[in-house]
Amino acid sequence: MFLPESMSRIVIVGANSCIDKTIEVLYGLENVHLIDHTVDADEGFTLGTPRPYSPKTAERLLKVRGLEKDLGINKHTKTQPISESELRSQISSDSVESIESEVKVVIDKRNDLNQRITELNAKKKNLELLERLPIDIDMYSGYQSIVALVGTVERDPTAAAADMGELYTSMDKKEGNVVAWFVKNDDRTAAQNILSEHGFTEINVPEGTGSVQANLAIVRGELDSMERELEAVQKETEELFEKHKHFLRASDEELAVESEKGMLPVRIATTKYTFVMDAWVPTPEAGNVKATVEKEVDAVYVSIEENRGRKVEESEKQEGRFQTVPTKMKHGKVTKLFEYPTLMMSVPKYNEVDPTVLISIFLPLFFGFMVGDCGYAIPFIILGAYGLKYAKNPDWRAIATVLFFGGIWAFIFGFFFFGEALGMHFVGPEEFVEGTVTYTWAGLLGLDNLHNFFGAFLINGHGVGKIDSEYVGMLLRLSVYVGVVHLAIGYLVAIYNKTVQHGFKHGFKEKGGPFLIFVGVVLVGYALGFNMIMKTLSGEEMLPIMVVGILLIAIGAFLVLKTEGAMNILIETVDAFGNILSYTRLVAIGMSKAGMALAFNYIALGMIAGVDPNPAVGGDLSIIMVILGLLIFCFLHLMIWTLAILSGGLHALRLQLVEFMIKFYEGEGTMFSPLKFKHVKTISDIATKEA
Amino acid sequence: MVDTALGFIAIGAGLAVGLAGLGTGLAQKDIGAAAVGAITEDSKMLGKALMFMVLPETIVIFGLVIAILACFVLPGM
Numbered sequence: 001m002f003l004p005e006s007m008s009r010i011v012i013v014g015a016n017s018c019i020d021k022t023i024e025v026l027y028g029l030e031n032v033h034l035i036d037h038t039v040d041a042d043e044g045f046t047l048g049t050p051r052p053y054s055p056k057t058a059e060r061l062l063k064v065r066g067l068e069k070d071l072g073i074n075k076h077t078k079t080q081p082i083s084e085s086e087l088r089s090q091i092s093s094d095s096v097e098s099i100e101s102e103v104k105v106v107i108d109k110r111n112d113l114n115q116r117i118t119e120l121n122a123k124k125k126n127l128e129l130l131e132r133l134p135i136d137i138d139m140y141s142g143y144q145s146i147v148a149l150v151g152t153v154e155r156d157p158t159a160a161a162a163d164m165g166e167l168y169t170s171m172d173k174k175e176g177n178v179v180a181w182f183v184k185n186d187d188r189t190a191a192q193n194i195l196s197e198h199g200f201t202e203i204n205v206p207e208g209t210g211s212v213q214a215n216l217a218i219v220r221g222e223l224d225s226m227e228r229e230l231e232a233v234q235k236e237t238e239e240l241f242e243k244h245k246h247f248l249r250a251s252d253e254e255l256a257v258e259s260e261k262g263m264l265p266v267r268i269a270t271t272k273y274t275f276v277m278d279a280w281v282p283t284p285e286a287g288n289v290k291a292t293v294e295k296e297v298d299a300v301y302v303s304i305e306e307n308r309g310r311k312v313e314e315s316e317k318q319e320g321r322f323q324t325v326p327t328k329m330k331h332g333k334v335t336k337l338f339e340y341p342t343l344m345m346s347v348p349k350y351n352e353v354d355p356t357v358l359i360s361i362f363l364p365l366f367f368g369f370m371v372g373d374c375g376y377a378i379p380f381i382i383l384g385a386y387g388l389k390y391a392k393n394p395d396w397r398a399i400a401t402v403l404f405f406g407g408i409w410a411f412i413f414g415f416f417f418f419g420e421a422l423g424m425h426f427v428g429p430e431e432f433v434e435g436t437v438t439y440t441w442a443g444l445l446g447l448d449n450l451h452n453f454f455g456a457f458l459i460n461g462h463g464v465g466k467i468d469s470e471y472v473g474m475l476l477r478l479s480v481y482v483g484v485v486h487l488a489i490g491y492l493v494a495i496y497n498k499t500v501q502h503g504f505k506h507g508f509k510e511k512g513g514p515f516l517i518f519v520g521v522v523l524v525g526y527a528l529g530f531n532m533i534m535k536t537l538s539g540e541e542m543l544p545i546m547v548v549g550i551l552l553i554a555i556g557a558f559l560v561l562k563t564e565g566a567m568n569i570l571i572e573t574v575d576a577f578g579n580i581l582s583y584t585r586l587v588a589i590g591m592s593k594a595g596m597a598l599a600f601n602y603i604a605l606g607m608i609a610g611v612d613p614n615p616a617v618g619g620d621l622s623i624i625m626v627i628l629g630l631l632i633f634c635f636l637h638l639m640i641w642t643l644a645i646l647s648g649g650l651h652a653l654r655l656q657l658v659e660f661m662i663k664f665y666e667g668e669g670t671m672f673s674p675l676k677f678k679h680v681k682t683i684s685d686i687a688t689k690e691a
Numbered sequence: 692m693v694d695t696a697l698g699f700i701a702i703g704a705g706l707a708v709g710l711a712g713l714g715t716g717l718a719q720k721d722i723g724a725a726a727v728g729a730i731t732e733d734s735k736m737l738g739k740a741l742m743f744m745v746l747p748e749t750i751v752i753f754g755l756v757i758a759i760l761a762c763f764v765l766p767g768m
Binding site: 344469472473476533578581582584585588591650651653654657658 | 738739741742745746748749752753755756759760762763764
């Protein structure tokens with residue numbers, strides 16, 4: 001549960017004639033992590049070449065993907081699955097090629113039309129500008145001694161133009177300013193300079209004869225007919241889409257699978273007649289893999305080479321490419337959901353504790369403690385359950401996981417420990433304390449029998465107040481204790497990891513020092529805290545604890561000095577102290593939310609709705625103000641609730657990733673990625689096989 | 692006289708949280724800028740960037756602890 005799945009290394013040897021069948025079987029097993037063959041690793045072996053069918057498959061896959069793109073087919077397109085045998089016969093009878101030629105005609109037509117429409121639109125735009133000038137189209141060109149400068153300007157150049165040549169302008173802020181300036185060839189540069197100062201952009205005058213209006217009418221007519229044509233082509237494309245989508249989606253999957261299988265030989269060693277594959281399989285599956293492969297394929301032999309242990313020395317003895325063992329995380333249904341935060345850091349190594357199980361315990365617990373309120377917990381649970389049921393994206397699933405399990409803890413803490421919902425206790429003290437602004441559900445709703453129910457199990461009959469001076473000290477101490485336990489687990493896991501890798505003696509020497517310093521700091525902190533702040537520990541009682549603590553720090557410092565150097569003693573000591581205090585955020589965040597809730601409740605209920613915190617004081621309530629107060633109440637609590645996700649979630653996660661995991665986690669492992677395909681259910685008989 | 696002492700405690704508590712908050716802000720400013728840059732390059736960095744982003748919040752938590760101690764424990768001493 002804590003260490004990843006143990007792995008065995010196997011070698012598969014066979015005749016080249018049955019390589020296709022072997023690949024087929026290995027993909028079917030979904031449990032074989034191939035080790036890439038490196039050139040010159042073994043004498044006499046070379047890297048394999050792709051299977052003979054591979055280039056053709058790859059080419060077809062490329063065509064299919066291109067067709068899918070042209071027709072707008074994507075992974076969200078709903079299609080009916082096709083049976084594999086039918087699909088194969090269609091592919092081998094050149095269906096892909098015939099569809100390609102069929103689609104190509106239509107797509108070419110569509111592209112052609114689109115291009116011409118773009119050109120015509122540009123022409124139309126120019127003509128629309130020129131329409132405002134009283135000049136026929138053929139008057140713009142065909143001169144020897146004068147030249148026409150036609151374009152748009154930002155400002156009117158009339159004043160600057162003086163009487164150089166002939167200037168026509170049409171100024172319109174909305175449609176754009178257009179000018180046509182006929183100047184002598186000699187004045188061209190001067191005119192251009194003047195125009196460019198006025199923000200000139202030249203436009204192309206279309207060729208033609210007659211008035212601009214007549215030309216414009218022709219262009220508009222052409223555009224209309226082309227758009228009609230395009231519509232017809234679009235319809236044709238849609239028909240093609242409907243006709244071929246099932247086949248294209250299915251053959252995309254089939255060909256992708258085939259082409260990956262066809263490329264597999266380039267990762268393994270081959271000779272003229274045989275092939276050799278090295279692979280990792282999970283140890284419990286090794287026997288099964290051997291039996292299945294040997295049974296299904298005739299001329300293949302599988303040998304289980306070794307069951308790899310966790311010791312570093314054992315791995316180092318091996319050849320380079322066999323040293324890294326892939327990590328297959330071993331989890332149940334629930335803990336699997338918490339793999340996300342672990343992987344956010346890194347993949348665990350083969351020979352270290354996978355922290356996922358520990359995270360799955362502490363992450364929701366911390367989140368729940370920080371929220372600690374039934375009113376926020378219930379929406380968290382509902383939202384989380386909904387997310388876990390429907391969300392597909394791993395990010396959303398991870399958030400939903402924390403919300404669901406954290407929500408359950410939040411409810412437990414809110415109900416049994418804090419006794420509150422939406423920042424209000426279910427029941428308050430027996431007698432109302434004058435001057436306070438706290439509401440209780442019992443007081444608000446006038447339910448006196450709540451007292452009997454909650455009084456039976458809540459601390460002091462009404463639960464722990466997050467911002468009552470009575471409880472703050474207790475909560476702070478509680479959070480520090482939680483921190484000490486959590487960190488101690490971290491330090492112990494570090495020692496365990498090193499023990500697994502090198503043996504206990506080495507493990508304790510390397511990681512025992514920080515742990516002893518930590519215990520020492522805890523003892524010294526306990527003694528000082530209870531003597532100076534709490535004043536429950538007398539000087540004489542304190543002394544032995546102090547001495548033991550300092551002694552432990554000294555031993556730890558000595559161990560650290562030998563392994564990591566003097567500087568680390570200081571770092572470890574300060575770290576231990578800082579990390580423990582860091583856990584007070586468990587209370588601090590709860591307090592900040594409780595503080596906001598208290599203020600918001602008073603604003604919404606007391607100041608707007610006009611309800612007196614003292615349930616004994618009646619009063620006339622205006623219905624409108626009560627409704628307004630409740631609306632504001634909902635809005636403000638929604639705000640706290642959203643903040644709770646952010647602060648509660650992030651800080652709970654941070655305590656795992658920073659304070660806790662830094663103690664022991666190394667990561668940078670290789671993920672176990674067996675040969676397999678993720679089927680998208682476009683091929684019917686594979687889909688049924690999966691189900 | 693008691694009121695003056697309480698007032699000083701309150702000022703001290705405020706300073707503890709406020710100054711610690713400033714420190715956190717200074718640290719987060721740089722991390723935030725770098726984090727946004729990293730996320731722009733590769734949106735997969737979001738998780739890690741967020742983690743780095745909340746790292747300095749420990750500082751303000753320390754300030755808050757001191758403030759809480761000042762508010763709730765000191766007056767009783």
